[in-house]
Amino acid sequence: MLDAYxxxxxxxGICVVFAAGVPLLSAWLGPRKPxxxxxxxxxxxxxxxxxxxxxxxxSFYVTAMLFIIFDVESIFLFPWATIVRQLKIFGFVEMVxxxxxxxxxxxxxxxxxxxxxx
Amino acid sequence: xxxxxxxxxxxxxxxxxxxxxxxxxLYSALSLVFSIGMxxxxxxxxxxxxxxxVQLIVYAGAVMVLFVFIIAxxxxxxxxxxxxxxxxxVAFVAVITITAALFATAxxxxxxxxxxxxxxxxxxxxNDQDPAYxxxxxxxxxxxxxxxxxxxxxxxxxxxxxxFLLPFEITSLLLLVAAIGAVYLTRRVPKTEVDT
Numbered sequence: 001m002l003d004a005y006x007x008x009x010x011x012x013g014i015c016v017v018f019a020a021g022v023p024l025l026s027a028w029l030g031p032r033k034p035x036x037x038x039x040x041x042x043x044x045x046x047x048x049x050x051x052x053x054x055x056x057x058x059s060f061y062v063t064a065m066l067f068i069i070f071d072v073e074s075i076f077l078f079p080w081a082t083i084v085r086q087l088k089i090f091g092f093v094e095m096v097x098x099x100x101x102x103x104x105x106x107x108x109x110x111x112x113x114x115x116x117x118x
Numbered sequence: 119x120x121x122x123x124x125x126x127x128x129x130x131x132x133x134x135x136x137x138x139x140x141x142x143x144l145y146s147a148l149s150l151v152f153s154i155g156m157x158x159x160x161x162x163x164x165x166x167x168x169x170x171x172v173q174l175i176v177y178a179g180a181v182m183v184l185f186v187f188i189i190a191x192x193x194x195x196x197x198x199x200x201x202x203x204x205x206x207x208v209a210f211v212a213v214i215t216i217t218a219a220l221f222a223t224a225x226x227x228x229x230x231x232x233x234x235x236x237x238x239x240x241x242x243x244x245n246d247q248d249p250a251y252x253x254x255x256x257x258x259x260x261x262x263x264x265x266x267x268x269x270x271x272x273x274x275x276x277x278x279x280x281x282f283l284l285p286f287e288i289t290s291l292l293l294l295v296a297a298i299g300a301v302y303l304t305r306r307v308p309k310t311e312v313d314t
Contacts, residue, residue: 005162053193054193055190055191055192055193056187056190056191056193057191058191058304059304060187060190060191061184061187061188061191061304062300062301062304063187064180064183064184064187065184065296065297065300066297066300066301067180067183068176068180068181068183068184069293069296069297069300071175071176071179071180072176072180072289072293073290073293075171075172075175075176076278076286076289078168078171078271078275079168079271079272079274079275079278079279080275080279082271082272082275083272083275083276083279086276087279087280091279094279094283094286094287097287097290098286098287098289098290099290101287101290101291101293101294102290102293102294102297104294105293105294105297105298106297108297108298108301109297109298109301112301112305114300114301
């Protein structure tokens with residue numbers, strides 16, 4: 001039964017080898033001539049003005065929160081999609097009710113301007 | 119397979135210990151991702167495919183993004199290493215007690231069957247004689263638990279959208295409340311309200 005996951009395991013194995021191998025290869029083959037300018041954090045070619053460890057705006061938090069809510073909504077669509085034909089019209093209606101309830105939330109959040117970035 | 123469970127379980131515990139022992143909050147978050155991933159693999163081994171996907175998509179994905187944003191929002195400095203004092207001893211004893219109780223419960227096997235709690239073999243909660251599973255009018259046969267289909271997506275979906283329809287629909291209300299609450303708590307207070 002677990003045999004079905006061997007390709008996925010192989011995929012993860014290749015990922016790990018690649019992720020670990022590329023930096024190692026770069027350290028082994030690449031020339032190293034450090035200078036103070038090269039050691040600076042790279043900020044799109046601009047000299048950094050302030051440290052990177054600043055407090056982030058709470059807007060990011062709201063975005064993450066709304067992402068979780070609609071992420072969980074979409075999760076329920078997966079098991080529903082696998083059996084939607086067996087559930088017939090009843091399953092369709094209950095999913096419409098579910099999504100309509102969350103659509104109210106979407107409209108509310110939209111009207112409140114939570115998707116506007118200020 | 120038992121060996122696989124033991125290895126993955128140990129790795130999950132290593133990740134959990136890393137969460138506690140890391141002094142940098144971001145390293146704690148990374149350890150938590152690792153621990154969550156190992157728990158997801160445990161779900162997969164135990165035939166809970168849907169739970170595996172949910173664990174990765176919701177917890178390792180969305181919830182961890184939220185955690186990292188909270189860390190970025192509060193911008194905490196590195197913490198001190200935990201020290202051994204009375205509180206640490208009390209917490210240690212409490213953790214051991216709760217873990218032992220959990221193991222004892224899992225060993226005896228308690229499942230929730232809709233109307234009441236009852237002892238049962240873990241993983242064998244489905245029962246054709248149980249009215250909670252037979253009274254719905256749909257031609258949906260839950261898979262046999264012994265065939266390794268107990269937690270797959272169709273079986274969980276079949277139960278969720280028929281027997282547990284009300285909890286499913288209530289979930290949408292819960293998510294609606296969460297969306298409204300998130301926007302309300304982080305709203306921009308108008309200047310006049312601040313002054314008065």
